[in-house]
Structure formats: structure tokens, C-alpha cells
Amino acid sequence: MRQWILPEYVEDILPAEARRIEMMRRRIMDLLWVHGYELVGPPLLEYVESLLSGSGGDTNLRMFKVVDQLSGRMMGLRADMTPQVARIDAHLLNRKGITRLCYAGSVLHTLPSGLTRTREPLQIGAELYGHSGLESDLEVQRLLLESLAIAGLPEIHLDLGHVAVFRGLVRGSGIPAELETELFEVLQAKDTDALKSLCAGLTKHVDTCAREALLLLPELYGDVEVLERARRFLPDYPEIRTALDELETVGEELNPLVDTLAFDLADLRGYHYHSGMVFAAYAGNSPNAIALGGRYDEVGKAFGRARPATGFSMDLRELSGLVQPGPSPRGILAPYIKGEKALEQKIVQLRNEGEIVVVELPGHERDQDMFNCDRKLVLEGGVWLTAGIEVDLNVGLEQ
């Protein structure tokens, strides 16, 4: 029996990667901090109803559940921190004006969202509450791009969408609510064939114009020319018009900051809780989006206080896998000499400068992992100095 084997899609983070992830987390948190985002730490588990109320049921099957021995109620392990942060904003802080919050922590998924993905993503994100204008959408998206840049992913493709386009089409043309979910699913897959047969069934509910607009939606992706086509061919509902104008404005502002920028009017990820502009960032060879975000003004209502809200989140583990690892930092080896004040002072000084100083413990001098140290402290003319180490590669290989 190999009882120590970890479950599938669950893994340890080992030193080199742990360090990369932690450095990335620190840099992003520092960036969020100087932009005025306050750190919050919601609990790893809480009652299922609370976790679900903000997510529109999207996360129900993705959530691990346990029974609370104290109350007998069902508790869930968070699968997404965003609804928790929305709850904090709605109830605990209760501020009138704008609240900016950020968070970083593990979330758990019952199923991995892909072959290369863990069931325990390390979610990091920022949320802005209390402002409904485009300025806050822009702030959050700029912040996402900056975060990705300091994480070492400067070349980003940004995809913008707007749930009001599909929602406006559904409400404005009177498509029955029970068909909305089905339409949503086929649009997500850009499955034009299934869409055609669904639309054929809609003849008695909606006019030809709305049906043609629905059929066109899966093709409405690409550069800014898409918005032109959308204006020409989608019905002229005020909701849709505003959405397209918003997309154009934000697109113009962000275009210089990204490698490529495109629009996708049929991308409806998180449709059940998003309410406005949504965005997804893609990088290099990643087979899926590396960061997601958007506006979700309705979520606060589930917690008793509707607040405009927008934000983004991403998985630090996934990000660290995409970044080319830099050279790992090397340390300085120091001998262990009891009562040697000058040596102790030198070690403190070096550590204050950010150097790694490893003290050889007595009796284990030869066991040191030499690979992490490329220098050592030597006494020369009564002064402790650092000197290079001749690394004997064969010693390490034998172990």
C-alpha cells in the first residue's frame, strides 16, 4: 500500500516552484497594495448557501462539501473566493463609497478544469465595489495587465465581451426563459449547428430579426470591426447599443497596453452572475484563459445589499508554470565557530542585505547541499570576507 500517494490533481509545491509562486504573489500583492486594494482573508469553508448565493449556482458541482458537526448544516470548501469577498463588502465593511479589496488563497475544486490543472488553484484577485462607471472597469483591467506584466507575462492577448449583448437580445425579443440556458450553452461552444436548430424552434416566439441576430453571435469575434458589424446587424436595443459603445471605449484605452486585443460577443463565461463587461486574458501557449474577470453588479443583492462590482482573478500556480524560471538564487556558506563575534556580525550584515547565509552545522560540514551556495565566508587578515566556491559537481551527483 502506498498510502502516502496524493489524490489525483492534488500536488505538493516543491521548493523551486514554491519560491517562484511566493515571489509572484508578493509582487502582485504589493502592486495591489499601492493601488489602494486592502487585503482580506475569507475562511476556507463556510455554509454552502452562502457560497452559492453569489455565484448563480455555477460552482455547486465544483464544490467539496462537508457536514458541520456543530450545526449539522452543510458546509462547502470555497471553490471561488469572489463571492466571499462580495459578502465581506456587502455585510461586514458596509461602506457607503468605493471599496477596493484583494485576496490570495487556495480554493478547491471537485474536478480539475483541465488536464494540466490542479484541483487546488491558488487564487489571487482584486475586486472594486461601489462604482458602476466604465472608469472602474478600466482600472481593474489595467491592474490585471500590470499584474501579469510584473508576474513576467508581458505579452498578453485580451479578450473583451459584454453579457448585455446576449441578455439584451433575449429580453428585448421575448425569448422564453427556459430556452435561455440552452442558447447560452450552444453559444459558449460556438456550436452554430445546434444554434440553428434551436432558432428554428423559436419561430413562434420571436421575430426573424432576433433569430438572425442570435445566429450571427458566434461569428462576432475578432478585432474592432466586430463592433461595426454588431451595430449593423444586431437589433437596435438601447442595452445592446450601450454595451457596444462601452466595449469600443475600453478597447481603445487598453489596445496600446496589450499585444493583441479582440472582442467576443458570444463569450459568456460566468453569465449567471456577470452583469456587464467581461474579459479574459490569454498568454503564449496556454491552452486556456489565464485570468478572468468582469462586472457582477447583482451578486451583492444575494447578500442583501446590491453594489456595483467588478474585478479579476487568476491562478498563481498556472501563472508560475507559464513563466520561464530565472536563475535560482545562490547562498553563502558560513562556518560554525562558537563565540566568533566578527563572524556573527558579518552574517547578520549579509542577511540584512538580502543574501542567503547558510551556517554549516558542526559534524555535518560535508553534507551541505553545495548547489545552493556559490560563495563561502573566509577569514582573511582578521576580516571575514566572501570568496567563491569551486563547486565539485561530482560530489553532488553521487548523492
Place this chain on the structure above:
Amino acid sequence: MMSITIALSKGRIFDDTAPLLKAAGIVALDDPETSRKLILATNRDNVRLIIVRASDVPTYVQYGAADMGIAGKDVLLEHGGAGLYQPLDLNIARCRMMVAVRDDFDYESAVGRGARVRVATKYFQTAREHFAEKGMHVDLIKLYGSMELAPLVGLADAIVDLVSSGNTLKANHLKAVEEIRPISARLVINQAALKLKREIIQPMLDAFSAAIPQ
């Protein structure tokens, strides 16, 4: 240089796809039937083909090992389609997903009296959904091939399988009793690839959709 990889399976799908690829200006430099290569170069530097099992095509595309692929709807239904766009029905490799039973098996009355039917199939998801929709209780038996044998040797009462001409059924004294859905091959695209490699993929999509056999 930006390049793309297309996953497809040998045999019927490859043969029927070749004219579509040609319409998009892509010709394979090797014939998968005679070559043992799994990666086929094409006349275009930035396009290569990989030859995989039909049921593996969605997996390769979902995880970005291939940017796009051609897969039967039967395979896509089993896979679930997560992470994939399915923008085009290529209208090739057409057949039907059917329920079939032995010549002498009275399927209608078995359904009518609410009997629990044993169904052998390779297509678990499709079969489960179909019978659930009918409100039928079934016991599914997973097989990987030669489904037609199962009712003959008493392993199952019915099978769910692809039927094109119906000759195999006839030769084994089986009859098709229900059509679950028509099947044809679809173009599937990795969601990120469509965004990141649109300048190569979009013209191919347009060429394909213009060349689809009616």
C-alpha cells in the same frame, strides 16, 4: 512563426477531410495509410497534421496539443465538448446513432411494460442521456467494439451504435428500432487558439465553410 496543428483520424475522416483541406490550400505531404508517421507535414510551413485515434481528437484539442481537429459528433458527445468551439458541421462522415436489437426481440413491448433493458455500447453518455429522456431504466454495459455481437450471445438486449448502411446489422440478424440522432463530423477549435491564432484559423474556417458538401 505562428503555426497550427490539426488533429484528425485515419480512414474515413481523413479521406473526407482532404478535399476541405485542399479548398483551404492545405495538402498533406504524406498519406497516413502508407506512411507510419504520426506528424504529417503539409505544403504550408505553418500547418501540420497529427494522426490520432478518432476518440482522442477532442482531448488533443482541449489541451492545446492541437489547435483544431476534426471529430465525429458521436465522439464529441462522449467527450462533453469542454474547452472546445464547434463552429462548423462539415457534413462529412455521415451516419446515424441508433438503438438496435435482435430480429426477434420485441423492443416496443419491453419499453411499454417498463422492463429494465440491458444495453451494450461504446457510447455511454449518449446512451444514458437518450434512455433517461425516454424515462427508461437501462443497465449499460461498456464495450469497445463489435457491439453487434452482444445481443446474439445474450450479453445485452439492445445496443447503441453508429449505423451507416445497416449492412452489418442485417448480416447479424439485428434490426434498428430507434434513431437517437444523426451524426456527422465537426470542426473543433481550441478556445485559446481561436483567439491567439485567429489570423491563420479564420481564413481556414471561411474556406471550409465555403467547401462543405451539401
